[in-house]
Amino acid sequence: MENSVQSSYLPSPVMPKCPPQHMLQGQRAIVTGAGSGIGRAIALALGQAGADVVVNYVSGTDTAEEVAAQIRTGGVRALAIRADVSDESQVQDMFRKTIEAFGSVDIVVNNAGLQQDAAFENLTLAQWNKVIGVNLTGQFLCSREAVREFKRRGVIPQVSCAAGKILCISSVHEVIPWAGHVNYAASKGGVMLMMKSLAQEVAPYRIRVNSICPGAIRTPINMEAWGTKEAYEELLKLIPYKRIGEADEIGRAAVWLASDYADYVHGISLFVDGGMTLYPGFETGG
Numbered sequence: 001m002e003n004s005v006q007s008s009y010l011p012s013p014v015m016p017k018c019p020p021q022h023m024l025q026g027q028r029a030i031v032t033g034a035g036s037g038i039g040r041a042i043a044l045a046l047g048q049a050g051a052d053v054v055v056n057y058v059s060g061t062d063t064a065e066e067v068a069a070q071i072r073t074g075g076v077r078a079l080a081i082r083a084d085v086s087d088e089s090q091v092q093d094m095f096r097k098t099i100e101a102f103g104s105v106d107i108v109v110n111n112a113g114l115q116q117d118a119a120f121e122n123l124t125l126a127q128w129n130k131v132i133g134v135n136l137t138g139q140f141l142c143s144r145e146a147v148r149e150f151k152r153r154g155v156i157p158q159v160s161c162a163a164g165k166i167l168c169i170s171s172v173h174e175v176i177p178w179a180g181h182v183n184y185a186a187s188k189g190g191v192m193l194m195m196k197s198l199a200q201e202v203a204p205y206r207i208r209v210n211s212i213c214p215g216a217i218r219t220p221i222n223m224e225a226w227g228t229k230e231a232y233e234e235l236l237k238l239i240p241y242k243r244i245g246e247a248d249e250i251g252r253a254a255v256w257l258a259s260d261y262a263d264y265v266h267g268i269s270l271f272v273d274g275g276m277t278l279y280p281g282f283e284t285g286g
């Protein structure tokens with residue numbers, strides 16, 4: 001491919017010597033939907049690992065500003081930027097502002113996502129479009145801007161072995177069908193093949209693309225599933241590891257996957273789900 005990194009006989013990159021808490025020193029990240037839940041935890045974790053962070057949000061300016069302020073207490077830069085990820089010009093503006101403020105961007109975490117659940121026959125076109133718009137088109141628009149910037153800049157070895165890293169926050173529902181949530185499952189199934197096809201396309205430019213697929217994580221999106229004792233007990237039937245996950249656990253996975261410690265990890269869906277994808281119904285049946 002034109003302009004791709006010369007691949008023949010390149011030595012393996014020299015791995016970072018820095019301790020894990022500085023894994024992302026000097027790197028610049030955008031995390032979408034970072035005002036709450038998993039996005040907030042990822043933004044905080046990247047900041048703790050030494051990255052400058054853009055905390056993207058679409059509503060809740062105060063909360064997003066608080067997340068940015070908390071990140072800055074660690075001595076790195078952080079900015080809250082409002083943008084609807086399903087809107088092309090708002091996404092482009094966000095990248096422009098980030099590059100103006102930080103000089104470039106090295107890590108893009110496509111996290112913004114939502115659910116609008118309904119029985120299939122009642123699912124409205126508006127609910128379908130909203131979920132696909134944010135969860136899938138949003139990831140496309142942010143990934144495209146990321147790839148443009150990563151290709152423009154190329155690899156800077158002092159910063160990272162890669163020209164850039166894209167992390168798609170998908171879900172166990174990229175492979176587990178989910179009745180009553182058809183729009184959501186369709187969006188995550190779309191993320192899976194968008195991620196893998198993009199990973200194949202941009203690998204020669206040393207752009208790494210991967211997904212994290214959380215299972216049940218304690219966040220506002222699924223409060224119904226863990227908010228009462230009865231609901232929590234039902235939920236545990238789906239989780240071999242017999243506990244709900246915490247948002248910080250996704251944050252730690254994101255730090256590793258975005259760092260040079262994972263430089264040879266490309267095009268994967270990393271399930272962080274306590275075994276939810278192990279078909280727990282078959283523990284006894286089958």
Ligand code: BGC
Pocket residue numbers: 115170171172173214215216217221222225
């Ligand atoms: C959904 C949660 C759900 C989890 C496991 C996530 O992608 O957003 O609502 O609890 O998958 O089913």
